[in-house]
Amino acid sequence: MAKARVSMEIGADGVAVITMASPPVNALATAVIAGLKEKYAAAMGRSDVKAIVLTGDSGKFSGGFDISVFVEVQKTGDLSLLPDVSVDLVMNTIEDAGKPSVAAIQGLALGGGLELAMGCHARISTPDALLGLPELSLGVIPGFGGTQRLPRLVGLQKAIKMMMLSKPIKAKEGYESGLVDEIVSAEELLTVAKIWALDIAERRKPWTKSLHRIDRLCALYEASQKLYASRKEAERTAQNMPQYQVCLDVIEEGIVHGGYAGVLKEARCFKELVLSSTSKSLVHVFFALRATSKVPNLTGIGPNQRRIKKVAIIGGGLMGSGIATALILSDVHVILKERDPTFRGIKSVEANLRGLVKRGTITQEKMNRALSVLKGVLDYTDFKYADMVIEAVIEDAPLKQSIFNEVEKLCPPHCILATTTSTIDLNIVGKNTNCQDRIIGAHFFSPAHVMPLLEIVWTEKTSPQVILDLMTVGKIMKKVPIVVRNCTGFAVNRTFFPYHHASALVLHLGVDFDRIDRAIRKFGMPMGPFQLADLVGYGVVSAANRIYSSAFRDRTFNVGFVELMIQDGRKGKENGRGYYLYERGSRPKADPSLLPIIDESRRRASLMPSGKPISMSDQEIVEMIFFPAVNEACRVIDEGVVLRASDVDVASIVGMGFPRHRGGLLFWADTLGSSYIYSKLKKWADSYGGLFAPSPYLEERARNGMSLSMNSSPPKASISRM
Ligand SMILES: C[C@H](O)CC(=O)SCCNC(=O)CCNC(=O)[C@H](O)C(C)(C)COP(=O)(O)OP(=O)(O)OC[C@H]1O[C@@H](n2cnc3c(N)ncnc32)[C@H](O)[C@@H]1OP(=O)(O)O
Numbered sequence: 001m002a003k004a005r006v007s008m009e010i011g012a013d014g015v016a017v018i019t020m021a022s023p024p025v026n027a028l029a030t031a032v033i034a035g036l037k038e039k040y041a042a043a044m045g046r047s048d049v050k051a052i053v054l055t056g057d058s059g060k061f062s063g064g065f066d067i068s069v070f071v072e073v074q075k076t077g078d079l080s081l082l083p084d085v086s087v088d089l090v091m092n093t094i095e096d097a098g099k100p101s102v103a104a105i106q107g108l109a110l111g112g113g114l115e116l117a118m119g120c121h122a123r124i125s126t127p128d129a130l131l132g133l134p135e136l137s138l139g140v141i142p143g144f145g146g147t148q149r150l151p152r153l154v155g156l157q158k159a160i161k162m163m164m165l166s167k168p169i170k171a172k173e174g175y176e177s178g179l180v181d182e183i184v185s186a187e188e189l190l191t192v193a194k195i196w197a198l199d200i201a202e203r204r205k206p207w208t209k210s211l212h213r214i215d216r217l218c219a220l221y222e223a224s225q226k227l228y229a230s231r232k233e234a235e236r237t238a239q240n241m242p243q244y245q246v247c248l249d250v251i252e253e254g255i256v257h258g259g260y261a262g263v264l265k266e267a268r269c270f271k272e273l274v275l276s277s278t279s280k281s282l283v284h285v286f287f288a289l290r291a292t293s294k295v296p297n298l299t300g301i302g303p304n305q306r307r308i309k310k311v312a313i314i315g316g317g318l319m320g321s322g323i324a325t326a327l328i329l330s331d332v333h334v335i336l337k338e339r340d341p342t343f344r345g346i347k348s349v350e351a352n353l354r355g356l357v358k359r360g361t362i363t364q365e366k367m368n369r370a371l372s373v374l375k376g377v378l379d380y381t382d383f384k385y386a387d388m389v390i391e392a393v394i395e396d397a398p399l400k401q402s403i404f405n406e407v408e409k410l411c412p413p414h415c416i417l418a419t420t421t422s423t424i425d426l427n428i429v430g431k432n433t434n435c436q437d438r439i440i441g442a443h444f445f446s447p448a449h450v451m452p453l454l455e456i457v458w459t460e461k462t463s464p465q466v467i468l469d470l471m472t473v474g475k476i477m478k479k480v481p482i483v484v485r486n487c488t489g490f491a492v493n494r495t496f497f498p499y500h501h502a503s504a505l506v507l508h509l510g511v512d513f514d515r516i517d518r519a520i521r522k523f524g525m526p527m528g529p530f531q532l533a534d535l536v537g538y539g540v541v542s543a544a545n546r547i548y549s550s551a552f553r554d555r556t557f558n559v560g561f562v563e564l565m566i567q568d569g570r571k572g573k574e575n576g577r578g579y580y581l582y583e584r585g586s587r588p589k590a591d592p593s594l595l596p597i598i599d600e601s602r603r604r605a606s607l608m609p610s611g612k613p614i615s616m617s618d619q620e621i622v623e624m625i626f627f628p629a630v631n632e633a634c635r636v637i638d639e640g641v642v643l644r645a646s647d648v649d650v651a652s653i654v655g656m657g658f659p660r661h662r663g664g665l666l667f668w669a670d671t672l673g674s675s676y677i678y679s680k681l682k683k684w685a686d687s688y689g690g691l692f693a694p695s696p697y698l699e700e701r702a703r704n705g706m707s708l709s710m711n712s713s714p715p716k717a718s719i720s721r722m
Contacts (some may be wrong), residue, residue, distance in 0.1 A: 316345015510613020
């Protein structure tokens, strides 16, 4: 970590201010931990120091233990890389010292950062600070005493909630719950913290050691009931994530056997969990998510960020209204152009916002503020003020072409022209314009105000500045941007079309669709492929099948089954009849009346040996359905559609719901090994054809025993600033 250091300044009042600095978030890098030990030793040894104030540089207390150390430990298996902080530093050096410490918190105190602060004898915070223990989201538990001190400061129920949700709280909530002792402005922070430190040293305020407190802990019986309820909840919501149950066990240890026993058990379990496959996956996702906002040769090399103040959206349907909702919630002014004089799009935006208010996601004031920056229009007059146009009309190439042809003449010359198409080549969309450098794809996932993924699609004609601008807008909208090169299906839909085709093939091998859905859900997907087809509707499924069959003819499985379902009057969830029957008030049930259609289609496909269903284990189902997607992801990397392999992991998680605890599609694939996947695909390709034929990239990696994610050669396509 760059420039990690700890400094100490001793004032005439006898207070030593120890400051952690390790940009950008003052993570507790090994050097910071060593620096803290050194400065504390110095402060304890000096007779002119009566008390200590612990704080962070550049307006932040600390973002927690340096997560890149986890990566090293996970790579090498060397647990000695984890310094002893819990007992040696937090307990012996800070909490049990002969001089009191007060934490002066600004910005954030997360994970190990908050744990250091809880080892101090009081915590003073600025109002904006965020406080939390998000370790469970990294597959570990708090490891510097947090599982013990947080319940002793805020009470068991609140502590469990904060840890289980990995969600930080604001300083005000921290003050109300007992985590923070006083809230002051940034200007007063150090002064007030110093006064507190002296007051404690001179016994005008209590010298409280959090680990020794029991006043906020409930009776044993009540505690065990709360822990039991939390265990049951975690069994439901955090399957395949051992850290949740372990965290509750460790909390219980401290309640039953005392804080010190809890700290010791916590340290043991923390180390075991760092090496778990769940933690390896979640730590990978942490860095992969942050990598998406970095584009080689484009980001982080200059100040060329332009502000997009006004966005004009064309089309008030599901997509247009969703995007408008997301933009106005981010305080971006939106002009929503519709054809419908009753402004159905505006009504949809209002309904979206009302839904968010009802769920408590936003306040009524926020809704009103958002609506104040939205304007519905029926013509293009206001487009002369737009910094960006987002076209969100139906998938009709000539319509899109005529729209861009028209808006090009009306909008200012800097205006970005974005299309939400998910299927049409961007070069075709922008064909009739003189500004193909300003044409870009903004592929949102529906509903756009909820789904976090934004594929930013560039062609060789798109200007790098325009890519940068859309990334900025994506960031303002709090989307996860994946920069992808133009191709059929872009990164997500392209990678996952073989997943859908393979599901259909497995069905035609004789496996029941509800059994397939169950196996895929058990693997961790939010729903199975057939439930998903019911949800999106067969019109969309059938259109997608046509597109992929024509773009990638040699590797599709399309026997017209969906068309048979449509002929049978099935529309999926929309009319309550699909693979499942949907009746109000009851769970979807597999529809037995679909069997004759399936039988007919299986007969036509003639894949079952002697017409008998093939018997498959859940693992075989999962592999046969996901490996073709892994194979396609290899092509997506090989063709330079994504900038890096980890972008596929992020896209699979935030776009398709691939289980986060498995680290994303390729990370998971690498845990199985390229040669294993290759051998399976090869075998299936010999029996069932091109859908399974291993790509040259996969074949080469398997031959050389290489992982699929490792970047070996320069990307086939790159973006660079002009
Ligand atoms: C033993 C202990 O109990 C174990 C622990 O403490 S584990 C760590 C617990 N802490 C966390 O989980 C916090 C993780 N960090 C975050 O949530 C967010 O980064 C944040 C809220 C601190 C800041 O968010 P934001 O301002 O959006 O910046 P963000 O892009 O996420 O991070 C800025 C940079 O800091 C890095 N970073 C953030 N927290 C880090 C950490 N704890 N360790 C190492 N690097 C970290 C990010 O990787 C990123 O690096 P990059 O610029 O090279 O990509």
